Amino acid sequence: MRTIEATPLASAAAHHGGKAAGLSALLTAGFPVPPGVVFDAAPLASAPAIAAAAVDAARENGWRSVAVRSSSKGEDGVTSSGAGEFETVLNVPGDDVEAMTSAVDTVLASIGENGGVIVQQMVAAEAAGVVFTIDPVTGATFIIVNAVSGLGDALVSGAETPWETRIPRAVDGSVRSADIVADDGPIDRAALRELIRLALAAEDARHGPQDIEWAVADGVVWLLQSRPVTALAEQVPVEVVVPPGYWVRDPTHGRLPRTRMTASVIDEDRAVRPMVVEFGMLATFSGARIGGWHYVTIVPVGAPPPAPGKSPPRLPGWLVSLLIRGSREGRRQLRAARRAMKTDAAQRLLDEWNDRRREELRAGILSFQDVDLGGLDDAELADQLRERAGTLIRSTELHFRLAMPYSIGIFQLVDFCRAQIGWSAEETLDLLSGLADVASEPGRALAALAAMPPGSAERADAFEQFQRYFGCRALDIEVAEPTLAESPHLLNVLIDAARQAGSVDAEQAQAEARARVAARARARLRPARRAEFERLLATAERVYGLRDDNVFLTIDAPLAVVRYAALEVGRRLAARGTLDLPEDVFHLTPEEAAAALGSRDPLTDIRDGAQRERGERAWAIAHPGPISYGIDPGAPPRFTGLTRAERTPTEAEMLMGELIMPRVTADSTGQDGVLRGTPASAGRVTGTARIVHSEADFHVLEPGDIVVCPGTRPSWSVIFPMIGGLVADAGGSLSHPAIIAREYGIPAVVAAVGATDAIRDGEVITVDGGEGTIRRHAFPPRR
The missing domain is CATH 3.30.470.20 (ATP-grasp fold, B domain)
Structure with missing residues (x-):
């Protein structure tokens, strides 16, 4: 057996491979690296010879246990890391020749006679x-x-x-x-x-x-x-082409530019068409990708295309109505609206959801979760990805159709109270506060989990059930983002915070508050109008929880199961060299990913396309566009020349737009230094501000903190049991943060433009959810 020389790791040369050279550079620069030696894996080197020399080195240096690592010439390079391709064997006894030989043999098999074998003192890591x-x-x-x-x-x-x-x-x-x-x-x-x-x-x-x-x-x-960091997205500039018209970016429906896969399965333009046709909408939105970011605009029925650089003329409602009746498309939509209202299509859709569709979707999501993706062959996995993507595309269409029962039910109550009592929309919504049970359900489940004895079988079972029923949900409208189930450490933080916060039962107080508001409404109504009020209130109560229930089962959970299948596809494609990283699969469409899985050879065009998409998204993230492009046309006209049935579906959606995402034209900071926004949930609280840009920041929260954020999604409901208040840059009275805050009785202000920039993390602030104000106080010493 040929004698093998051990080279101190600090003296490793290029022929010892990339990992050894990198560790040598760190040691030379004085970084704390466990001591070790490296052996040349050149021809004639054998596992027994290297192992014998390694045992001698371990005994000489007093290393009771060692790590045996690969160091291929292609490993840890500037253009390719080779991560996952080579072997490391840990906790090898330093004086056991047989165990050392086995470990060295494993490493040599992964690198061949090309590079080196590293033997380092084992770190007993905590x-x-x-x-x-x-x-x-x-x-x-x-x-x-x-x-x-x-x-x-x-x-x-x-x-x-x-x-x-x-x-x-x-x-x-x-x-x-x-x-x-x-x-x-x-x-x-x-x-x-x-x-x-x-x-x-x-x-x-x-x-x-x-x-x-x-x-x-x-x-x-x-x-x-x-x-x-190899395979780092080299930014690829995106040409910023702004179509004519007024375009708005909504930060509450996607924090970042969408990946190619997300854009292919969440296509609002395609998904909204069935709702537009069924309910005779007189205006709808259209989307465009501008500089990589998703923007939307409102397109009135029969309107001529907008002229570049010009604001559309402001027309009175009667003239708009006349123009609609004068166009073939407009007359078709008016007929559909009358038919939808006459047949009570919204109520029938709500009944269908409650009687059948909700449970069908829930059962389908659970069924997808039970599939062992790793155990499928390539063809079966490709079919799974296609099926899940198709399910999401169809459920997104249902999502928009279900917006109509919600919108019409709320609109008719708001319209009645405005006309008969003189109440604003925000005042009317107090009649419904606390009725969106689905929005608060995950938070209640989390609080119940926190109250169970740590380490108990009951808690373990409850945690598993929470993961199964609530964890399979996207935290953002982006398939590339981890789901709640993939973030167990985040869940542990939230459980601990819920335990510290204790139980908060606002249900009885909210019921009493609703009763007081309803009594005030009845006292101001003429007797002849009270029966109509009761009917409209009952309808609004039935639909109020639909929006968040709908989002979870039609968007968040289906998006999560698409992600799980796509990731498994990405792992296989990366292992074959078709993709640089498993996550690059999100820069393909589901069909592209499924087709690539059917090829046994690496596909250069697929890899290059994913790299380009990744680079363009990286550029867009680094170059966010403005919140809007073009000239704001102002508030849409009221369709005064149309019948109530003809205009109700459109006016209901217009009201939802105002209450979910109101028009905001200026920064929220006034001359007195007080930040102002839209009142969202009554009450007053003083506490520590925590800037939360995304779900990745949840771990910084402590009980009683006031969350200051760009906006929230329904999935954020898990943090509401522990926080003291909420401030959002965007949103309106019926935005997700407003609804969930009212469910928990937490003071909240939304549409406080620029709050996340103006307020510093850790600052003490006072939020008045009734006035819609935020006052800043002393900034405590840094922890």
């Missing part, structure tokens, strides 16, 4: 993981830390979902100390701060963003590997 100094998917300027308790192999192999924190970086690349939070994570704040310091230093030393494996043992942070 926590381990990876840190990226830039978002590896979008290129956004965040530090992303993933961590698990114990050794990091469970994370790298995908066997365990890690705790994650995303820490923003300033323009100069630095990180604020206040943004480094380790609540409920397997790594404490001191170790996290040191890890981030080392990661930034490694990025500087190695001249570019780094993907670093790390471990913590006895409070010491060790770097186990540092490689360039």
Whole structure:
């Protein structure tokens, strides 16, 4: 057996492979790297010979246990990392020749005679993981830390979902100390701060963003590997072409530009058509991708195309009605509206939802969850992805159709109270506060979970049921974003926060408040009008919870099951070299991904297309467009020349638009320094402001905090049992944050434009949900 020479890791050369060279560079620069040696895997090298030399090195250095790692020449390079292609064997006894030989043989089999074999002192990790100094998917300027308790192999192999924190970086690349939070994570704040310091230093030393494996043992942070972030989206500029007209971007229905897959399955233009035809809508919205971002505009029936750079003429309602009657398309829509109102199509659709469609969708979602995607062959998996995508496309159409029972039911009550009592829409909505049970159901389930004894079988069963029924939901309208079920550490944070917050039962108080508002309404009505009021109130009460129930079962849960199938497809395509990363599958359509799975050869055009889409999305994220383009045409006219039946469906949707996303033209800060917005949920609270841009920030919340955010979605309901108040940049009286805040009796202000920029994280503020104001107070010392 030929004698093999052990080279100190700090002296590793290029022929020892990329990983050894990277660790050598870190050691030379003074970074904390576990000591080790490297062996050349050149021809004639054998596992027994390397193992014998490795045991000698371990005995000489006193390493009781070692890690045996690959170091291929193609590993950890500037253009390709080779992550997942090579082997590492942990906890190999340092004096056991047989075990060492087996480990070396495993590593050699993965790299061949091309590179080196690293043998390092084993770190008895209390926590381990990876840190990226830039978002590896979008290129956004965040530090992303993933961590698990114990050794990091469970994370790298995908066997365990890690705790994650995303820490923003300033323009100069630095990180604020206040943004480094380790609540409920397997790594404490001191170790996290040191890890981030080392990661930034490694990025500087190695001249570019780094993907670093790390471990913590006895409070010491060790770097186990540092490689360039490969497959990083190189920004591909997108031509910004603005169509004529007035276009608005809605941040509450998608935080970021949509991926190609999301845009293919959530197509509002396509999905809204059945509702427009069935209910005779006289105006509808149309979407456009401008600079990578999704914008919408309102398109009136029969209106001529807008002229570039010009505002459409403001026409009186009677003339608009006359023009509609004069067009063939307009007359067709008027007939459909009369038919829908005469046959009570909205009520029939609501009954169909309650009697059949809701449970059919729920059963379908549970059935999809029970499929073992990893156990399917390629053809079966492709069929699953196609079937799930088709289900989502159809359920999105149902989502918009179900908007009509909700819109008409609320509109008719608001219209009645405005005409007969003189109440605003916001005053009328107090008649319904607390009736959207579906919006608060996940939060109540979470609170019940928190009250159960930790470690009990009852709690374990309840956690599993929560994951099954509420975890399978998208947290944003984006298939590339993790679902709640994929974020168990986030759930643990929320459960702990719910336990600290204790139970809050506002149901009785809300019922009493509704009764008082209804009594005031009845007292102001003429006796002849009271029966009509009772009928309209009963209808509004029946439909009030429909919107969030609808969103969960027609959008969020179907989007989640599409994601699960797409990810499995992405893993297989990445393993074959068709994609650089499993997540690149989201830059394909479901049909493209399914078709690629049917090819046994890597498809260069598929990979190149996904790279281009990823680069364009990265550019769009780095270059967000304005909230609107074009000249605001102002409020739409009232259709005074049409019958009530002809105009009701359209006016109902117009009211929903005003109450969900009102027109906002100026910053919310007045001359007195007080921020103003739309009152959303009555009450007054003073507390600590927490800036929450997305679900990834939930872990920073503590009981009683006031959430300040761009906007929320129904999936955010899980945080409401623990927070003290809410401020949103966008939204109206019937936006998701407003509805959920009223369910929990939490003071809330929405449409407070610029609040997330004006208010600093940790600042003390007072929110008055009745006045619609936010007052800023002293800023406490940083923790």
